[in-house]
Amino acid sequence: MYSIGDLSRRTGVKAPTIRYYEQMGLLEAPERSEGNQRRFAKAELERLAFIRHARDLGLTINSIRQLIGLSGHADRPCADADRIAKEQLASVRDRIAKLQKLEEELERIATCCTGETVGDCYVIRALSDHSLCGHEH
Amino acid sequence: MYSIGDLSRRTGVKAPTIRYYEQMGLLEAPERSEGNQRRFAKAELERLAFIRHARDLGLTINSIRQLIGLSGHADRPCADADRIAKEQLASVRDRIAKLQKLEEELERIATCCTGETVGDCYVIRALSDHSLCGHEH
DNA sequence: TCTTGAACCTCTAGTCACTAGAGCAATTAG
DNA sequence: CTAATTGCTCTAGTGACTAGAGGTTCAAGA
Ligand SMILES: [Zn+2]
Ligand SMILES: [Zn+2]
Ligand SMILES: [Zn+2]
Ligand SMILES: [Zn+2]
Numbered sequence: 507m508y509s510i511g512d513l514s515r516r517t518g519v520k521a522p523t524i525r526y527y528e529q530m531g532l533l534e535a536p537e538r539s540e541g542n543q544r545r546f547a548k549a550e551l552e553r554l555a556f557i558r559h560a561r562d563l564g565l566t567i568n569s570i571r572q573l574i575g576l577s578g579h580a581d582r583p584c585a586d587a588d589r590i591a592k593e594q595l596a597s598v599r600d601r602i603a604k605l606q607k608l609e610e611e612l613e614r615i616a617t618c619c620t621g622e623t624v625g626d627c628y629v630i631r632a633l634s635d636h637s638l639c640g641h642e643h
Numbered sequence: 644m645y646s647i648g649d650l651s652r653r654t655g656v657k658a659p660t661i662r663y664y665e666q667m668g669l670l671e672a673p674e675r676s677e678g679n680q681r682r683f684a685k686a687e688l689e690r691l692a693f694i695r696h697a698r699d700l701g702l703t704i705n706s707i708r709q710l711i712g713l714s715g716h717a718d719r720p721c722a723d724a725d726r727i728a729k730e731q732l733a734s735v736r737d738r739i740a741k742l743q744k745l746e747e748e749l750e751r752i753a754t755c756c757t758g759e760t761v762g763d764c765y766v767i768r769a770l771s772d773h774s775l776c777g778h779e780h
Numbered sequence: 781t782c783t784t785g786a787a788c789c790t791c792t793a794g795t796c797a798c799t800a801g802a803g804c805a806a807t808t809a810g
Numbered sequence: 811c812t813a814a815t816t817g818c819t820c821t822a823g824t825g826a827c828t829a830g831a832g833g834t835t836c837a838a839g840a
Pocket of ligand 4: 772
């Protein structure tokens with residue numbers, strides 16, 4: 507049996523975050539000590555590691571809830587799990603593409619200023635005038 | 644003189660967002676009609692375009708507030724504006740690098756499942772076991 | 781057994797940049 | 811003049827936590 511602090515040290519997830527996951531229905535309400543403190547079993551430790559890893563990969567609480575729901579039915583088809591992973595991959599790729607466009611614009615904006623005063627600063631001018639940009643954003 | 648709806652149509656910024664920018668101190672409180680409705684001058688239209696452009700480039704409300712503060716002093720050095728742009732560029736590059744690592748992991752996770760049931764789904768297994776990953780996240 | 785200090789509890793509110801909605805008032809076109 | 815549209819303020823919700831207040835329980839040493 508682990509206290510919430512034990513669990514926190516073993517997984518690197520802060521105690522308030524563990525309580526938050528419980529509240530969001532990702533962790534089941536654990537047993538309690540006589541004095542009402544949480545006491546987690548090993549299964550919860552593993553589930554918390556799963557949650558943390560999924561979060562680190564950018565999955566939302568909602569997706570994780572679905573995945574946990576699925577993982578209880580080992581005999582069902584895994585198409586839903588595969589779909590969630592593919593959607594997350596697509597979303598990450600999408601964000602990368604958007605950020606790369608921003609990077610291009612920002613590189614120009616951040617490196618082209620030859621002025622010395624605000625009056626002739628390229629940064630200010632570029633922000634005032636989108637037609638200096640190479641793409642839409 | 645533009646109503647908030649005029650301004651919204653001309654800039655593509657929704658009316659509640661314009662009010663929000665005013666509340667955040669990015670736009671000055673505009674004149675009002677007899678019936679207390681906002682009436683914006685052309686300067687406000689231009690400032691709103693500036694704000695929107697900066698937001699589209701990912702700058703925070705705080706950074707924009709600083710830039711607006713600077714832009715009132717055309718004779719001062721522009722080092723602060725240049726620094727804000729460079730920091731934003733660095734932050735975008737940082738986020739891209741993190742997302743590219745995620746992309747790699749997610750590509751593996753999302754495309755390697757050869758199982759058919761949840762019990763032998765690679766997605767579920769990969770989320771349970773970070774040692775299958777190629778990097779830290 | 782007692783005491784002290786660390787760890788734990790619940791609850792509320794704050795973060796960021798909006799967005800949605802309620803309930804009302806003003807404007808504008810016909 | 812009326813109806814439709816647009817505007818006003820205020821409150822609350824989003825996601826995934828984080829911080830803090832104010833109180834309780836636990837574990838270890840004396
Ligand atoms: Zn400059
Ligand atoms: Zn632009
Ligand atoms: Zn699968
Ligand atoms: Zn991993």
